Amino acid sequence: MHTTPALPACCTALDSHWPLPTVLADTVLLSTRFDPTRLLGDDFQRSAVPAPPSIQRSVAKRQAEFLAGRICARAALQQLEGLNIVPPIGEDRAPVWPAHICGSITHSTGRAAAIVANKQHWRGLGMDLENLLSHERAERLAGEILTPAEMQRMAAGSQEQLALRVTLTFSVKESLFKALYPIVQQRFYFEHAEVLEWTAAGQVRLRLLTDLSSEWRNGSELEAQFAVQDGQLLSLVSIQA
Incomplete structure (x- = not known):
């Protein structure tokens, strides 16, 4: 049984409300609101989200949106299949999902979301905010x-x-x-x-x-x-x- 790390103060509780017109069966979509001004120096560590070097070097806004997006992705994978995985950044800058999973992460000012599914049900998912x-x-x-x-x-x-x-x-x-x-x-x-x-x-x-x-x-x-x-x-x- 995995214990979920505490949410950082910069993120609101995860929201499972489906925000689009047509609900997709066999998917999990989670979102959060985030405030970069509330990001703390050890939030990545406490949230158990590895920060790639490019993120460590970036400004608070970029760090907060990355952290919020990855927290949504991990929780969505956990809800979908009990996986405790934070998708890393690939060489093409896209998230790397487990081989049998497709998913998408997005963020814009103050809001982040992730959607995941098993490839048995969905071959591709792309989401943008x-x-x-x-x-x-x-x-x-x-x-x-x-x-x-x-x-x-x-x-x-x-x-x-x-x-x-x-x-x-x-x-x-x-x-x-x-x-x-x-x-x-x-x-x-x-x-x-x-x-x-x-x-x-x-x-x-x-x-x-x-x-x-x-x-x-x-x-x-x-x-x-x-x-x-x-x-x-x-x-x-x-x-x-």
Whole structure:
């Protein structure tokens, strides 16, 4: 029986509330809120979370978000299968999960979350949390994040939704990368996928615009979902086994 180390003062109690429109069976999703100003020098030690050298050298904000994300991941693995594992950072900077597990960790200002599943049920999970962009910033970044077809659809849509659309497109493409990269082992970028449509209820349809493997080819379509809460957008791409 593993005893769970105490939560550091910078993190709130873990929350198992499902924040997205469609609950995924056979997954565990946990989140926490964190405050970098409450991070103490020995929090990694007391939480039994190893701090990689890159994290030890970083500022309090980066340390707190890493710690919060790893605490969520460990607790999710424990809840899923009784595993007492903190996923280390791989050479590609992504978390290294046990071979039979897929998962994703995300964080943005003051909030972190992790989702895990056994690969018997889900082949890929990618989750991303973003602060909603301001209208001005969204206008500036649109050309870097959106494909020409997405830019056209944005121009034809409501100007009031421009910031949401750009934030959503950025986030679901990040989630898509996190879900697919472990499967295809090939990097791809914003221009290699497009959002075909999305609904206010939080459903999204994506399409690949490049060949990533013999299975994941140009034109392959995937589903995503998202929710907006407290000025932040959470998105999730899930690939069934």
